[in-house]
Structures are given as C-alpha cells and as structure tokens.
Amino acid sequence: MDEKFVTSQSQLRQRKIHYLNADKELMNLILRTKFAGAKKVETELILQQVDEKGVITDIKLTNNQRLNPNQDTINNFLLNGVIKSDEYSYNDTKLNNVISTYRRNFKEIQEIDLNDREGKRSVHCENQNDLGIICTCSKK
Numbered sequence: 001m002d003e004k005f006v007t008s009q010s011q012l013r014q015r016k017i018h019y020l021n022a023d024k025e026l027m028n029l030i031l032r033t034k035f036a037g038a039k040k041v042e043t044e045l046i047l048q049q050v051d052e053k054g055v056i057t058d059i060k061l062t063n064n065q066r067l068n069p070n071q072d073t074i075n076n077f078l079l080n081g082v083i084k085s086d087e088y089s090y091n092d093t094k095l096n097n098v099i100s101t102y103r104r105n106f107k108e109i110q111e112i113d114l115n116d117r118e119g120k121r122s123v124h125c126e127n128q129n130d131l132g133i134i135c136t137c138s139k140k
Helices: 071-078
Strands: 007-020 026-035 041-050 056-059 082-094 098-105 108-116 121-128 132-139
Touching (some): 026 071, 041 071
Antiparallel strands (some): 007 026, 007 082, 026 041, 041 056, 082 098, 108 121
16 A cells, blocks of 8 residues: 555554553553644543453543653553553555555554545455454445
8 A cells, every 4th residue: 555655644643552550450551642733733641440340440640641741651651561452543644635544453454544535535444353354445
C-alpha cells in the first residue's frame, strides 16, 4: 500500500498498553491525541485498573501527569510491569487525496481503512481471530 499511496504525514490517535504492574494488578495505560486548536496537539494520559471481573476503574492523575506527560512519567507507570498488549492507531495522510487509518498490536496490523477524500472509494480490512482477514471494498 505504501508503494502506491505514499504517506505524507502520520499522527498517533491512541495507544493502549494493557499490562500487569509490579503488584501483579492488570492495568491499562492509554495515550490519546487531542487537537486543542488550529495546530496545537495535546497528549492525554489515562491510567485504568482492571479487576478480575474485567471492571475498569480510572486512576486519578495530576494535571502534570495527565496532560502532555513526559517519557519519565510513562516509564514510572510501566516500571517492572509485564506488557500483555500494545495497541496503537494512527491517522495517515497519503498523497493523491487518500486518507488511511490503521490499528496495530505490537507489530501485527489488526485493522486498516483506506479512503479517498471525496468518500467515493474505500477499503476496510480487519484481522478477526476466528475468521482471519476480512476486507470490504466500496465504490460510489
């Protein structure tokens, strides 16, 4: 795909790290990109605890930890942890008026969308555990 539609700009939408912390508690660390104006981009950090039943509880963070966290802040949450999954999604602006979004877990692509700006053509592919890779194409 990158040979036909070269990426001109790539922007992280969200990254979600599911891990066991040092105390063997299941946690989610989520980094989410927010647009706060014309060209201002902010990163928001969300920390969640997941109990044995799958119930998610948000952990209260200070504003310094939550908004535009530095790498040391992120590293402190992940210190001595075991990462179970590392899922992230990107918006890619391609040349020739094509937009792409994709979601990966570690290096494996889970989902990809490719659309032209006019919305006349699109391709959506998703890796489903029980069915394999399923793609849907449309042309209006």
